[in-house]
Amino acid sequence: MGYALSDHAKTSSHKTAIIGILAAIAIPQFTQYKIRAYDAHSKQALRDMNVTCKIYWTETSTSDECNLAKTKEHGFVQNPEVVANVISTLPENFCASAKHNSSPNTYSIDSAALISSGSTCSGAGGASTPATPELFL
Numbered sequence: 001m002g003y004a005l006s007d008h009a010k011t012s013s014h015k016t017a018i019i020g021i022l023a024a025i026a027i028p029q030f031t032q033y034k035i036r037a038y039d040a041h042s043k044q045a046l047r048d049m050n051v052t053c054k055i056y057w058t059e060t061s062t063s064d065e066c067n068l069a070k071t072k073e074h075g076f077v078q079n080p081e082v083v084a085n086v087i088s089t090l091p092e093n094f095c096a097s098a099k100h101n102s103s104p105n106t107y108s109i110d111s112a113a114l115i116s117s118g119s120t121c122s123g124a125g126g127a128s129t130p131a132t133p134e135l136f137l
Contacts (some may be wrong), residue, residue: 065089
């Protein structure tokens, strides 16, 4: 005589299988969404550093170096989770990079306010995008 599962047990195992399938799809997507949000913090830090250096150069009527300390003096508030660096400090070849601690990605911004993937402003790390606010759908 064979062992038969009750209808309740069959339904329960189907529900468990469906939940498992949904979780297998949703968890990787959620991780990607979190990384995109972390990257948005990095890109915003770059935009803010670029703007505050331009303010510094305008207010001082100079082309002196604009480093991270000077950006903070002129209003840049650094997110404690974002590591930001000014790589090249002069107006004609300005370059800064930023990386969120919870993201594997690093971004950079150049003197033309173009953001690219990677820690250098050569654009070799990926497609460049103008430094405009991102839309979240």
